[in-house]
Amino acid sequence: MRRGPAGWWHLLEWDLRSREVTSGAWLRGTLYPRRCDISPDGKLLGYFALGHGPSPWDTYFAVSKVPWLTALVAWHTFGTWTGGCEFAPDNGLTIWASMGVKPFHGDYPYGAVVESLDRDWIYRDLQNEYKRGWRPLAEGMAGRMPPELREAVLIARVRPGGDRALVLAHTGTDFQRHGIEGVQVSYLREEDDGHLTPLPEAAWADWDDEGRLLMATRDGVIKIIEWRSGAWTQTWSQDLRDLTPEPLPSPPWVQDW
Template sequence: MSHDDSPTPSEGRAPKEPTSPSLYVLPATRAPVAAVFRRGPSKAWMIARWDLLTDEITAGARLRGTVYPRRCDLSPDGRLLYAFLLKTASRGFLGSGGGLLSYSIVSKLPWLYALAAWKESGTWTRGYHFVERQGRDEPPWDIGPPGEGDVVPLRARYGLARTEPFQYAAEHRRGWTAHERCPARGPNDMWDERRQVVLVRTRPGGSERLVLTDTGLNTARPFAIEGRRPDYHLERRGREVALPDVTWADWDARGRLLLATSYGCLQIRDVDKHPMPVRWERDLEHLPPAPGSAPEHVRRW
């Protein structure tokens, strides 16, 4: 392939230091909603809701601890968030005597108020993901009884299936497939950590292909989420278009190119124009979390 001119960041945008926030996005599979995870600028995490019909951003919970976004999931309708967390727990929570605790919760996006919670034995897990019922009496349910809360309303609609050790499992559930250049997983790579990954996703209603390239686990790389920091480029009309400063990318159902950048912004770019100008942008670096505690409507199913 030949190389095309790459798009440039917004005019006047100065490169940020690696202390800028890192962003990761999880779109719902059948609703125009996405969960946005922001790490930093301090060590805290924030969750936000991105409405892909209106492009409104709603700030939610803040967590002083660790969120593992690549092990999280958003329900197909975009309402519920499964999250894998590590933080200092209060004495008595999930039977804990206090101290550092890894646990799973189900909450309402963009909050982390646990409607149900389970204690985990550590961080050597890829978490869980939502599975829709398909006419069976019981959906897949790998977690068991919760340590806190009630799962009966959740069981009525969804199962929670264990995510197997597989890189970019959330992306595969959202339409990404292995690129023809993607190497096979090694027989001794049990946790799929060492493999270089190349994935591709074709634009809905179009022929352009978005390509994700990950050279392997690298916890020191700026803006890495759980040690992964892929690069992205676009394939169109036999040419490669680099996407510099992009740390996450995907198509929405309308074929719009959604991006998160290394300077803390969410963007939508116009793929049909050269050199893909920014149609919409929201700077999340200074977006404050929602004030106060979780509102009453997210404290019940």
């Protein structure tokens, strides 16, 4: 999910095997990436949106096909008081939100459950990381954090196939500053000697299943960084900064199940 210019969001599909980025939907409204989820097979997107249409399309939760926002099923939410969603391995869906139990548009063939909004906001901010295997930082590593980050909420994920960790420090929420849904995060990468290297350019970062470091930078570039010949080496990047809104009708294959 890419934001910009002001008031616009753009969805793109990033294929890590072919290293191709495919353009999808443009939305003039607001999306909430930290409260969205992608199905295990990578085909379905569950998302919250604040649009400019008449009720019930003003605030809603919907399921679409990646990388489009054409709602195959949608529920009206009572404002933006929403907590997140999660797909099960069989594509069953759980939604935590203050919203109607029954969809106002379409229906969901895999089964959906609406739960009460009882998650704390820190968990909501980090729920997608927890789903991908991030866990609270071990006490020993916490002592190696820079002093200014030791009071932050700290989580880490060990690199698949290795023993280095990527660390995320959640330092609060400030909607006046750059951050996904205003959440202020800093990333650090653990090195062989145990030193933690700050990654100040990262707006988002994570390992992929092959142990490569994926990153979206604060200035709008996505990158793949790999461990090669004893050093971290950028092996691919794509600059998304200069994209301009070009909303197009969704293709037929995303318009039904």
